[in-house]
Amino acid sequence: MKKVNLLMLAGILITAAGVTEAALLSSDAQTVALWHMDSVYMTTSRTMVNSDGGTNSLVFGSTTSTNTNNAKYPVLADDGYDGKALQFDGVDDMAYTAYGNWAGYDSVQVELWFNPSRLSGTQTLISAGSDGSPWELRLSGSTLYFYAWFYPIAGGSGSVNSVTRTAVLGEWNHVIATINDGTISLTLGASTATKTYNAATTQLNPSTQTMYVGNRATKYYYQGLIDEVKVSYIPEPATLSLLGLGTIGCLLRKKRV
Numbered sequence: 001m002k003k004v005n006l007l008m009l010a011g012i013l014i015t016a017a018g019v020t021e022a023a024l025l026s027s028d029a030q031t032v033a034l035w036h037m038d039s040v041y042m043t044t045s046r047t048m049v050n051s052d053g054g055t056n057s058l059v060f061g062s063t064t065s066t067n068t069n070n071a072k073y074p075v076l077a078d079d080g081y082d083g084k085a086l087q088f089d090g091v092d093d094m095a096y097t098a099y100g101n102w103a104g105y106d107s108v109q110v111e112l113w114f115n116p117s118r119l120s121g122t123q124t125l126i127s128a129g130s131d132g133s134p135w136e137l138r139l140s141g142s143t144l145y146f147y148a149w150f151y152p153i154a155g156g157s158g159s160v161n162s163v164t165r166t167a168v169l170g171e172w173n174h175v176i177a178t179i180n181d182g183t184i185s186l187t188l189g190a191s192t193a194t195k196t197y198n199a200a201t202t203q204l205n206p207s208t209q210t211m212y213v214g215n216r217a218t219k220y221y222y223q224g225l226i227d228e229v230k231v232s233y234i235p236e237p238a239t240l241s242l243l244g245l246g247t248i249g250c251l252l253r254k255k256r257v
Contacts, residue, residue, distance in 0.1 A: 024082055025111060025230045032056060032231045033097060033211070037076070038083045056097045058213065058229075074214060081113040081172050081227040086214070090118065090223025094214040106204050107180040108135060109232050116224035119169045123222040126229065129209025130217035137177055138220065142167050146177040146186040150202040158205060163193040172227075179204060 027034050033056040074095055077087040086095060114125055119142040127136040136147045144167045151158040165188035167173050176187040182199040185192055213229065215221045 025228050028232070030232045032233060033058070033229070035229045036083065037080060037085050037227050058095050058097050077225060080225065081115070085225040085227035087225050088214040088222045090123065090221050092221060094212060094221065096210050096212045098210055106199065107233065108204070109176065109178045109180070110135070110137060110230070111176045112229040113172050113174050113227045114224060115172045116167060116169055118223050119167060122220045124212070124214070124216040124220040125222055125226060127212045127216040129207045133209055133216070134205045134207045135177070135179060136216060137175065138216070139167060139222070142169070144175070144186070144188060146184065148179050148184050149205040150197060151205055153201055153203050161195060161197055163195050165191055165193055
C-alpha cells in the first residue's frame with residue numbers, strides 16, 4: 001500500500017513516514033516517449049500505450065508475428081516500481097518503438113527504473129539502435145555503462161565515449177543518463193559520474209535506428225524488471241526562455257546550424 005503524500009516540492013514527494021521519494025515521471029513538451037508500463041493494447045503485436053499521447057508507443061516482440069527480431073513478449077508483472085512493470089527473461093524477449101529520428105540532435109536524457117534479477121554477463125536496458133547507435137544503457141556484470149557514439153562534424157570515423165556506475169541486485173535502481181553540451185553524465189541513485197567531449201567538433205551519431213528496451217537489437221538480453229521509462233529533449237535556450245522553463249527540462253536538443 002502506498003504512503004499518503006503530504007507535499008510535492010520541486011519534483012520530490014515527502015511522505016507521511018518522513019521518507020523522501022522521487023516523484024513519478026510525467027510528460028512535458030520535451031518528451032519523446034514516456035512509458036509507465038501500466039496500460040496495454042491487447043493486439044497481435046501487443047503495444048504499450050505511450051503515456052504522453054504521442055505516436056511512440058512501445059511494441060512488445062512476438063514469436064507469432066514479424067516484429068523486430070521476432071522476439072517474445074516480456075511479461076507484465078505486478079511488482080513494478082509503481083504499479084506494473086515489464087519483466088524480461090534474459091533469453092529472448094524484448095520491446096521496441098519505431099522512433100528513430102536521432103539525426104540533427106546533440107542532446108538527450110534517458111530516465112528509468114530497473115530491478116535486475118542477475119548481474120552477470122552483458123545486458124542492455126535500453127538502446128537507440130544496434131552497434132554504433134547514438135546511445136545505450138548497458139550492464140556488464142554489476143557495472144552500468146552509459147555509452148554515447150560521436151562522429152566528427154567535419155567527417156571521419158566515429159568513436160564511443162562512456163561513463164559508469166554500480167548497480168544493485170534485486171533492488172530498484174533509478175537512472176538518469178544525459179548527453180548535453182560537451183558533457184556525458186550518468187546518475188544512479190545519489191551517485192553521478194561525468195565525462196566531457198568536444199561539442200564544437202563532434203556530434204551524436206545521426207542514426208535513424210529503432211529504440212529497443214530489454215536488449216540491443218539481436219543480443220544482450222536483460223533479465224529483470226524495467227519501469228517508468230522516459231526519453232526527452234530540450235529546445236535551444238532562447239526557446240526555453242520563451243516557454244518560461246529556464247534551464248529545467250530533459251534533453252534531446254537539435255544541433256545549432
